[in-house]
Amino acid sequence: MFGKGLIKGLQITWKEFWAPKLTVQYPDEQHTVPERFHGRFVLDVDKCIACGLCANACPNKVISIEKQKVGKKQYMTGYKMKIQYCLFCGLCVESCNKDALHFSKDFNMNQYFYRDIPLVLVEREAPAEPLEEEEPAAKAGDKEKPKPKPKAKAEKPAEPAAQTEVAAGKASDKEGQ
Amino acid sequence: MLRTQEYFLNFGPQHPSTHGVFQIILTLDGERIVKGEPVCGYLHRGIEKLAEARTYTQVIPYTDRMDYLAAMLQNLGYVQAVEKLMGIEVPERAEYLRVISGELSRIASHLIGIGVNALDIGAFTGFLLCFREREKIMDLLEELTGSRMTLSYARIGGVADDAPEGWLDRLKKLMDEMPGYIEEYQGLITGNEIFQARTKFIGILSPETAINYSLSGPTLRGSGVNYDLRKARPYGVYDRFDFEVPLGENGDCFDRFLCRMLEMEQSVRIIQQAVEQIKEVDGPVIGKVPKVLKPPKGEVYHEIESSKGIIGYYVVSDGSNKPYRVHVRRPSFINLGYLDEMVRGYLLADVVAILSSIDIVLGEVDC
């Protein structure tokens, strides 16, 4: 009979009218975030050996690692993520051999100013043992510092401004090791 | 003398029902459509070009960004193509997890499909109730993969992670509830006479044209063509499940809508079977894959059934660790190609019904 579906519809909305509501009053109450949630990154600095695997695994060249040679060992001075370009795919966390890089459950990464967006996980001075290492670091200032040696070739195209995408076209033959 | 004049109407890109980034240049005679020219490309990001500068694994997150409503199916198509190229064996447990997450994605995508269809015709409540259930699926996927929409769950050779503890039970519980929800949508949307009046015998697509124009997915099956790759050419472990392929009769908007609705029921059935079968399968979720993926020189074309239709990946390898060329056959893109002929002769209000019955995702159209 015509009209049956119309009445059925009204019945359903009437039933829903009294059904429990699902709204979560966000800032006051929050959903529980699952274990594997892809939130803000945390780096266990003590475990990290600055190998650069994560930077290499990243599809969008988000991670930049700065390190200096202190004595015979590499010392990480900076670990920055341009989080505005991050895809939160988790490939970096997966690539970490030392279990140093993790996701946290913190999903609130908004910033008031654009310049505050990049996520700085490590920023510290290198211990000043061999003096001659200090100079290049001071010269570079806030600019990018030389990349870890083994990957210097792979990383270079990513660094200078506005060259990333130019390189992308030729990248396949250049970087195909 | 009375003289009528045709006029143009820019339907979009700033329009509530063109999904944000799509334009149809309509030529109208009164409210009747004379011609409708779809204009896309507003969301073009050049994913195919980007893929050429990424390693094989790094392409996976980009495939998410195409059909972000059913991201797992996009992942799956790509990784299976690369696996075919390299001849990698996938562990059985991973295959089951792929099926489960893929079908969950399919249900989530179809929920949006039917919800948006209802919304475009004016039933807002149906849309939000669909979102309510989709949210539950998103929660489950979030537990499994860590992300809600852009899952990046599939890996070449398996999946990223095994199911967390108790996840399969929660999944089973939701799947047991699902038929009840589907019945609610059937009552609220499908059974509604106004909805039927708006969609029946609108945008009719004959099986011959549907095949000729390479349409796929529910758009093709709504016309009664039995072509579901899960059945026609089973990939993965799909040959182990018992399910049906719902078909339409008239090839109108209503049939396409109903196909999605019934497909959700079948997806629920597949997941239920997969949850039963996965219990017997133990082992790793990722196969033996070299650290640096360097497929042999060659090319491969692999296609799977996504929620929108057939998604195919054409991958060319030059022997390096980066693909020489990746091309994606995007179902939304090809389904949209026939829109012009489909809307001709119908009213302005029908354009919306037809457009949403094709169920496009602009991320996929524009790639």
Add this chain to the structure above:
Amino acid sequence: MAKEKIAPVDEIKQKFGYIEVDEAMTVTVPRDKLLEFMQALKDEFALDYLTNETAVDYPEENKFQVVYNINSIEKGYSLMVKTDVDRDNPELPSVFPIWGGANWQEREIYDLLGIAFTGHPNLKRILLDDQFEGHPLRKDFQWEGGRE
């Protein structure tokens, strides 16, 4: 993974002497015989569903390779057909009259790789802006800009 059924390539090879078949059962057809061959595939071998059409740029060999993936809904098999296009004169007859599904796919190839399909009813850019210069999926495409 289940094996895919491939169209009866031997039979096709017998019928059309001018095609080449490689070990992956991919058929390469010369450019001038394309339309005739495709029409025959559709009419005689029930390959009625053009799933995919794309092209690849091979600057070293100075050619574009246009790839057609054709399925048969009825028989369930599929076939990959290729044809080479000269890079200096990228022109190819459109298969739109045979399979309507080529409509937007050929426009996309034209847009991103710059292969002109003769006989296409509405060959213009589809994804990129009409004023855009160049064809991004060509390997020699250069582009300035991008993120910092």
Add this chain to the structure above:
Amino acid sequence: MLENLFVGIAQWLRALLGGVGVPVEINEAIVMLVKLVAILVFILINALWLVYMERKVAAYMQARIGPNRVGPKGLLQTTADIGKLISKEIIIPKKADIAVFLISPVLIFVPTLMVFAVIPFGKNMAAIDMNIGVFYLLAIASLSTMIFWMGGWASNSKYSLIGAMRVVAQMVSYELPLVLGLLGVIMIVGSMNMSDIIAAQEHTWFIFTQPVAFLIYFAAAVAETNRCPFDLVEGESEIIAGPYTEYGGMAFAMYFLAEYANIMVICAMATIMFFGGWHAPFGLTFIPSWVWFFLKMYALIFIVMQLRWTYPRIRVDQLMGFSWKVLVPLALANIFITGIGMKIYQAMGW
């Protein structure tokens, strides 16, 4: 006493003015003015509140809570919205007809407010007790068609124009079943005075004697107010917002509030014509008559809102077909049967 609260206030005011020696004519005029202003304020506040109610009803049907931050339970949400809208700039499209564009949102409230003058909200509570009340109401209410058209035309936008054309077509064709539906009731009562109609329903509401007329009236009235499932005038998935597409800020809000005021009119009208107006059912007379009136009215408004949040929108040709092929013949048949029934009753000597 609660029953005669408003009547009492009016009498007190009259006595007060008479006491200070105001002449009778001026006295009456002042009382009338006060009544009208009171209704005006009431309508505006009520329209605001109806927006809130609509949002709450919608939310509750969609497993949400709805506005709940501004004020207790979100009651001040729409007030805050209006505050925001007032502070916004009204953007005038480049080639718009500025005078018409700006005047139509102002005028849109006029017919709505005018009809409220004759509605009896309770026993002896009509501002003006007009003997052609129903006729007046219908005549004035149909004026708003014109104003929608003005707004849509002046915007110089194709979407507005399509919307405006739809308004005209829709409102003109639904005017007919609306009137014909009410005719059955008027025939039985034999008067167009609203108080008479309510008085005639003291024992039996007309919903029981004229159920078909009620359904016709209700469908036509929902269409008159451009509400779902007949909201294709503003069908946002097709023509964005119809005639209001180019309006922003308070100009848009005026249209928006007028819609709710119109819902009140049609629901008040349905209450008067079919649900016994301010008569209390089941002899529950201890509750004041005006409370009953509002209870009935809000119940009907709730139904209108539930329809909005349940049904999809119908198409233009279906809309016209529904009016001319279903409602009008049905209404004519109803009048015919009512006439025969009345003759039979008269012949039987009742």
